[in-house]
Amino acid sequence: MSIKLVIADDDALIRESLKIILANDKEIEVVGIFENGKDVVKFLLDNTVDIALIDVRMPLVNGVIATLEISEKTNTKVIILTTFDEDEYIRDGIKNGAKGYLLKNTKPDKIIETIKMVNQGNCVIQDEILIKLSNNLGKEKIKESNIHESIFTERELEVMKAISEGLSNKEISKALYISEGTVKNYITSIFQKTGLSHRTQIAIYYIKGYDFSHS
Template structure:
């Protein structure tokens, strides 16, 4: 059973998510809170597997709460954002978020994202990728993939296109284990930490460092 914490200062959002996710037999909602501080406290005092985190809330923001939660607990954070919050994308990822989805994501896609992060994958919706791409002005810098083999570059391209490891394996007629190993090698060569950073780096040439311009 995957234990969820819903964090949003809108009861309409948390209530709607609770109804949508509550029908899934492998998900259980531990609590719904409206403050980043409360989310941190809950994660530090009881087992939470996945946090669905709003960005803008009174007091501690979602990206601030994400940093504390990921540094002090085992909970995985998926940030839920709206189109006008793209400036937080890299900050959220830098603070440890393993997923970044729009609030209008289809329910089944959200459920799949929750299950995917529990398997160690990172999730970034294609719409959010586009926002990152536009915000970084990719023409200013091109990703340096010279350390990668042609096959690794192709895998990187497919990761940036939003494909899962299983989908990439099917596309390239390889085993999923081979893709997992190749992605680990790609992360090491590019000095990145997870697939979300790989996607952003491929699209923008930037890895979300402190010099990123929004």
């Protein structure tokens, strides 16, 4: 079965371009395009759709608020389109249940790949976005109580932070002066404690957990 998808963006050129690009993939069916968050939410409440590709900045209802309503009231998975100057929107989008984040200049094949991965149940955030969020996260004060009450060891937290910064296992082993095997063991422990199954999910969990005080 094809992946039923809607596109919401207030820029007509982007909407139409995405529709043409995505419709060329045999596994994707574009069932609607919208210019504001209010209309796309209304459509999704009345129709069964797999993926919603949503711009952050839209009239009437922005992408972040639309994401919350879609996540709470439908089974549609949201992928947010963003730009580098929208950190606050990105973090609020994570909090509101978005499953994917793409920069607007992402290549078509990457957009298609992300849509398919999210449809399969994965969370996907581009490395550039993760790194930017992590850098900004490091500038913000983290409450000591959050760390002390954590289910994770100090080393596990270091590994999670490194993953959120986009480091590979090899890079983490060098940064923390431990073997790659030990890194894998820590990641396995993190998976077991969180019920997660993918590195990107760990990054999202870390950013959510400490940026939003586990909300």
